Amino acid sequence: MASARHGTVVDERYRLERKIGSGGMADVWLAEDTELDRQVAVKILHDRFAQDKEFVQRFQREAQSAAGLQHPNVVGIYDRGGFRDTYFIAMEYVDGPSLKDLVKGGMGTQDAINYTRQILNAARFAHRKGIVHRDLKPQNVLIDDEGR
Numbered sequence: 772m773a774s775a776r777h778g779t780v781v782d783e784r785y786r787l788e789r790k791i792g793s794g795g796m797a798d799v800w801l802a803e804d805t806e807l808d809r810q811v812a813v814k815i816l817h818d819r820f821a822q823d824k825e826f827v828q829r830f831q832r833e834a835q836s837a838a839g840l841q842h843p844n845v846v847g848i849y850d851r852g853g854f855r856d857t858y859f860i861a862m863e864y865v866d867g868p869s870l871k872d873l874v875k876g877g878m879g880t881q882d883a884i885n886y887t888r889q890i891l892n893a894a895r896f897a898h899r900k901g902i903v904h905r906d907l908k909p910q911n912v913l914i915d916d917e918g919r
Contacts, residue, residue: 775800775815781854785813785861794906796820796830801864804849811849814860821857834860836902843919844893867916871909886912889919 775798779787785802791812792799797820802813820826834851837860841847850861870886878886890912897904 780805781813781815781859781861782850782852784850785811785859787813796826802861804861810864810866811861812846812864814862815854816858818857827858830858830860837862839900840897840902842893842896844889845897846913865913865915867914869910870912870914873914874909885918886914 775781775787777787777789781787781802784804784806786805787800787802789801790798791801797814797816800813800815802811803809804811816826816830820830831851834848837845838848838851846865847863848860849863852859870890873882873886890907894904894907
């Protein structure tokens with residue numbers, strides 16, 4: 772999104788600090804929640820999809836579905852809304868490596884089993900709520916400083 776850059780304030784609340792990820796549909800920014808004085812991740816739908824009703828509905832469904840999941844192994848959703856000519860989701864910021872990074876660096880068997888169990892517990896929880904994660908892959912699994 773050309774209009775999002777360091778210092779941009781989304782929804783009069785989230786001050787963008789730096790881009791931390793990018794995917795097919797959206798960019799993810801580390802941001803400061805100026806109301807609650809905490810770091811959050813803000814996912815901003817790419818401009819080219821913001822005019823496509825199907826993509827916008829999918830993006831909004833993602834936020835709505837994820838917001839209903841309260842589980843230790845699922846990132847929390849805090850907010851969603853419109854921003855300029857596109858849409859955003861504000862969520863918990865996980866300050867840690869992705870599973871992809873950990874696998875590249877080498878991982879012991881016990882760690883691999885532990886992470887696999889946590890991922891499966893989260894997926895089972897979501898499935899029981901009728902939600903299927905359609906993009907579950909190592910780069911979308913983040914590990915916090917407590918190993919979750």
